[in-house]
Amino acid sequence: MPAGDIGSEIRGRVATALREAFDVRVEPADTMVRPSGQAGVDYQCDIAMKLARTLRRPPREVAEAVVGALGTSSVFEPPQVSGPGFVNFTLRTDWLAARVAGLLGDGRLGVAATQRPRRIALDYSSPNVAKEMHVGHLRPTIIGDALLRLLRFAGHEVLPHNHLGDWGTPFGMLIEHLVDIGWESGGDHTINDLDGFYRQARAKFDGEPGFADRSRARVVALQGGDQRTLRLWRALVDESTRHFNEVYRLLDVGLTDDDIYGESFYDPMLAGTVADLEGKGLTRVSDGAVCLFPVGFANREGEPLPLILRKRDGGYGYHVTDVATLRYWTAERGVDDLLYVVGAPQAQHFRMVFAAGREAGYLTDAHRAVHIGFGSMLGEDGRTIRTRAGGSVKLADLLAEAVDNAAEIVAERSQLEPAEQAQVARAVGLGALKYADLSSDREHDYVFTWSRMLATEGNTSVYLQYAVARIRSILRSAGAVPPPGTVVQLGEPAERALAVKLLQLPAAVDAAVEGYAPHKLCTYLYELAKVFTAFHGSCPILKDHVAPDVRGSRLVLAHLTAEVLVLGLALIGIEAPQRM
Numbered sequence: 001m002p003a004g005d006i007g008s009e010i011r012g013r014v015a016t017a018l019r020e021a022f023d024v025r026v027e028p029a030d031t032m033v034r035p036s037g038q039a040g041v042d043y044q045c046d047i048a049m050k051l052a053r054t055l056r057r058p059p060r061e062v063a064e065a066v067v068g069a070l071g072t073s074s075v076f077e078p079p080q081v082s083g084p085g086f087v088n089f090t091l092r093t094d095w096l097a098a099r100v101a102g103l104l105g106d107g108r109l110g111v112a113a114t115q116r117p118r119r120i121a122l123d124y125s126s127p128n129v130a131k132e133m134h135v136g137h138l139r140p141t142i143i144g145d146a147l148l149r150l151l152r153f154a155g156h157e158v159l160p161h162n163h164l165g166d167w168g169t170p171f172g173m174l175i176e177h178l179v180d181i182g183w184e185s186g187g188d189h190t191i192n193d194l195d196g197f198y199r200q201a202r203a204k205f206d207g208e209p210g211f212a213d214r215s216r217a218r219v220v221a222l223q224g225g226d227q228r229t230l231r232l233w234r235a236l237v238d239e240s241t242r243h244f245n246e247v248y249r250l251l252d253v254g255l256t257d258d259d260i261y262g263e264s265f266y267d268p269m270l271a272g273t274v275a276d277l278e279g280k281g282l283t284r285v286s287d288g289a290v291c292l293f294p295v296g297f298a299n300r301e302g303e304p305l306p307l308i309l310r311k312r313d314g315g316y317g318y319h320v321t322d323v324a325t326l327r328y329w330t331a332e333r334g335v336d337d338l339l340y341v342v343g344a345p346q347a348q349h350f351r352m353v354f355a356a357g358r359e360a361g362y363l364t365d366a367h368r369a370v371h372i373g374f375g376s377m378l379g380e381d382g383r384t385i386r387t388r389a390g391g392s393v394k395l396a397d398l399l400a401e402a403v404d405n406a407a408e409i410v411a412e413r414s415q416l417e418p419a420e421q422a423q424v425a426r427a428v429g430l431g432a433l434k435y436a437d438l439s440s441d442r443e444h445d446y447v448f449t450w451s452r453m454l455a456t457e458g459n460t461s462v463y464l465q466y467a468v469a470r471i472r473s474i475l476r477s478a479g480a481v482p483p484p485g486t487v488v489q490l491g492e493p494a495e496r497a498l499a500v501k502l503l504q505l506p507a508a509v510d511a512a513v514e515g516y517a518p519h520k521l522c523t524y525l526y527e528l529a530k531v532f533t534a535f536h537g538s539c540p541i542l543k544d545h546v547a548p549d550v551r552g553s554r555l556v557l558a559h560l561t562a563e564v565l566v567l568g569l570a571l572i573g574i575e576a577p578q579r580m
């Protein structure tokens, strides 16, 4: 039997049984088969209740017929009808034991690679040049990083790209200010200076007569390729990317300079894109600006909403740049899917851009374009997190604080050497920061609380990391990891429950990948760790009275639990230390 998910296997069989019994076609995914929490039942199917009406038969009768058509199987015991018409499945223990034993030595732990690999452009992180990365950049960066890892593991080809805000009006203002103060490239500057320059430039733009006009002229110089202007611009970009790279390194996020496709990258394509849209008759001049009014978008007054392609002064902006991203990644890079990990406030922007892309034919039915939105990270007072002085919290500071807080917890519980403790603290602190974010549904806002994210009990990364460390310590005491071929025995209910859970990794990965929803994997990992804790509480492993074959089998279960947790955490960018 091929590796993969048991749930899908049962769904496939139920679909076949429905066809045989009633000649109805139900997609396997719609057969309403779910894992069950009921004792002695592993999966439950609710489809009979749903079909009863269309089939004009009592649900129990429908369920009986399904059971009849399912026949016998080597995978599950004869299914049982219960209650108003549930079909209950209990996996055969011998089958379960063999299947779990088969995971030993399988690097993918039962997760099959997709049969339909897609080529995916993944836009994430996308900070703005000349601004220090702050808490607001945490979510687009780590959600994107987790999705990159998950999608690649699932077997897709992913092209990451970082849509840096590195072009347009703000740079005219900034560079004009740099010229004023005699700043030259190549000096000893930090991102901090740049942040300051940005604020000073902003203030002059709003207050100093003539500066706004000079800034606008500077944008024209930048777009026209003026040497000195470009040199300053380059210096700003270089200094900023040095800083971004440092933060990515601290976050263990793999983005590099090769992944930068900033707004400036698309600039040379904008005139051609607008000409193409004009040629297709999709544009209209409104208030001097060239606009595209995608069908189906209106404001509250019912007036059509424009995507501004070219402003009346001839400049290009954020909207048209994203229309160009669609065109570039589909036409030039041949991607099937375009994913944009960007905050929820830009939902409308992306809906309009995608609509325009469809009207222009840049996106076809074969393409999938998805705005992977997310809510905000809030402080305990329910507002945007700010420093005491009211400024935005720098990402680098937040990271340092996470590691410091973790160090306290680790020091309290661990007997490791200081150097190893420091490593562990980094894994725990970083893990806490990432996991708190990734374990909640990305579409919602979430409240950032150190105490909750670093709790050693509950759905936190440190809980999972301790579970892994505990298992590794058991395996060290046992002397060896059980070799492939070790027989697994599932005599105890807790052993059986752990085996079932271990086999649900493929379903969890699939749900996380399909919904771009890392939290679904987190929920699974947490459940697994809890089931393991129950197993460990009731099934001794190393005690003298445990028979060698039982010990070997339990070591397999423990070892596989650690493997699944380590893999699962790695898929969301979190490391599990060997010892803690």
Ligand code: ARG
Pocket: 123, 126, 127, 128, 163, 164, 165, 322, 325, 340, 342
């Ligand atoms: N730099 C933008 C911002 O800070 C995000 C860019 C997102 N990506 C995109 N293709 N629009 O809001």
